[in-house]
Amino acid sequence: MPGSTQALRIVVVEDNEEMRLMLVEGLTQFGHQLRGVIGGEELDRALAEEPADVVILDIGLPGEDGVSIAKRLRRTSTCGIVMVTAYGRVDDRVHSFGSGADLYFVKPVDLRELDAALKSLAHRLFGQPATAWRFNPKTSKLYTPLQAEVPLTAQELSFLRKLIETPGENVLRKDIFLALGQPNDHYADRRLETMVSRLRSKVRKADPVNELPVHSRHNLGYAFLAEIEQEAAGRVPAGKTAKKAS
Numbered sequence: 001m002p003g004s005t006q007a008l009r010i011v012v013v014e015d016n017e018e019m020r021l022m023l024v025e026g027l028t029q030f031g032h033q034l035r036g037v038i039g040g041e042e043l044d045r046a047l048a049e050e051p052a053d054v055v056i057l058d059i060g061l062p063g064e065d066g067v068s069i070a071k072r073l074r075r076t077s078t079c080g081i082v083m084v085t086a087y088g089r090v091d092d093r094v095h096s097f098g099s100g101a102d103l104y105f106v107k108p109v110d111l112r113e114l115d116a117a118l119k120s121l122a123h124r125l126f127g128q129p130a131t132a133w134r135f136n137p138k139t140s141k142l143y144t145p146l147q148a149e150v151p152l153t154a155q156e157l158s159f160l161r162k163l164i165e166t167p168g169e170n171v172l173r174k175d176i177f178l179a180l181g182q183p184n185d186h187y188a189d190r191r192l193e194t195m196v197s198r199l200r201s202k203v204r205k206a207d208p209v210n211e212l213p214v215h216s217r218h219n220l221g222y223a224f225l226a227e228i229e230q231e232a233a234g235r236v237p238a239g240k241t242a243k244k245a246s
Contacts, residue, residue, distance in 0.1 A: 008053040008122055012036045013043050013069065014084075015061050019107070023056060023084065026111040032118070040064035040072075047077075053126075054080040054118060059087045059096065067099045074100030080121045084109055116209040119146045132227040133213065135164055148207035155180055156199050159192075163214065163224040172221040196222070 010027060014020035015038045024036040035052075037043050039061050046052075055073060057066035070081050081101045085092070088106040096104050102121055105114060134143035140157050142150040152160065162179040163171055176192060177184045196214060203212040213226035 007031050007033060008118060009033045009050065010035070010054045010056060010118070011043060011046050011052045012056045013039065013061065013066065014056070014058045015039060016058070019058075023111075027115060027118075030111070030115040032115075038062075040069050043069065051077075052079050053122065054082060056082045056084050057101075059083060059085040059092060067095050070096065070099040070101050078125070080118070080125050082114075082118070082121070084114070110208075112205070113208045116146060116148070116207055120209050132229045134229045135160060137161055137230070142203070144203065144207040144210045146207050146209060148203075148210075150203050150206050152199075155195055159195065159199075160214075160224070163222060164228055164230060167224045167226070167228050170221045170223045176221065 010032050012020055012023045012027075012034065014023065014036065020036045020038070024034040028034050035046055037046050040063060043055065055069075057069055059066040061069070066083060066085065070083070073079065073081055080103075082103040082105065083096045083101045084105045084107060086107045093104050102125070103117055105117075133145060134147075135141075136143070137157060140152045140154075142152055142160060144150065158179050158181075159176060162176055165171075173189065173192065174184055177188050180192075182188060182191065199214075200212045203210070213224060214222055215225055216222055
């Protein structure tokens with residue numbers, strides 16, 4: 001079981017040296033512990049030395065292929081199995097999932113998406129509950145349930161601070177404009193919608209798994225519809241009033 005919600009012990013089984021190094025070095029940047037091997041025999045030796053939380057497999061390996069390795073792993077291990085391969089046919093996906101794979105990615109793979117999927121897989125496999133969203137107005141940052149960090153502009157900070165005062169409840173646009181220090185003029189709605197759209201994109205880039213839980217309510221306002229933790233005040237379920245941190 002991984003020691004935290006962030007770091008996973010991962011073994012990459014890939015015979016292409018460039019791809020193997022890209023995965024090993026890239027995922028290391030996300031805080032994971034990586035080892036790279038070229039085939040099934042090396043994987044067996046690596047797992048005998050130290051267990052893995054997740055094994056990333058290519059299908060087209062020399063000797064024993066990735067599907068066969070996945071079958072063996074599933075009989076003897078509870079580790080996560082992720083296929084990252086050039087094979088994108090439906091039959092290949094079906095065989096992989098039938099052999100015990102948990103996730104399937106077709107090359108080229110975006111490392112941010114792979115990292116987010118690995119963390120989500122760890123939550124499911126190891127019983128790690130997803131944490132609440134976290135809001136830190138002192139540092140102007142929002143943290144997703146996967147602990148991805150989203151830096152906020154002054155306007156985004158004021159916007160979220162207003163919504164988080166009453167999570168789960170609709171905040172009228174006129175009250176949002178007042179919190180932002182903006183006039184409620186002809187362009188107010190467009191400015192607000194543009195800001196929210198950019199904030200959604202920032203969150204999606206940092207964490208492809210979790211969408212920003214801000215929803216428009218009948219064009220009257222916005223609501224933050226998720227559990228949120230503000231500084232040391234504790235978690236605030238949607239629909240409850242947030243306590244201000246002292």
